[in-house]
Amino acid sequence: MTDNWRKVYSNTYQHKVEIVQAVLKDNDIESVIMNKKDSAYLFGEIELYVQTDNVIKAKQIIEKETL
Numbered sequence: 001m002t003d004n005w006r007k008v009y010s011n012t013y014q015h016k017v018e019i020v021q022a023v024l025k026d027n028d029i030e031s032v033i034m035n036k037k038d039s040a041y042l043f044g045e046i047e048l049y050v051q052t053d054n055v056i057k058a059k060q061i062i063e064k065e066t067l
Contacts, residue, residue, distance in 0.1 A: 008055060010046065012045055020048055029058050029061070032048070
């Protein structure tokens with residue numbers, strides 16, 4: 001991944017990350033999911049990244065929608 005992407009959300013549950021990604025998409029923010037869970041032992045997190053220009057807006061949306 002290039003330098004212009006920043007992590008804005010992570011969770012251990014795939015479906016929760018996908019819900020946040022859908023909310024960001026509804027607000028015209030492109031995002032990418034990176035699954036960093038270990039496939040054998042199932043520990044780690046799934047991370048959601050947005051472009052640097054959208055970090056503040058994305059975090060505000062995530063905070064508002066997840067409360």
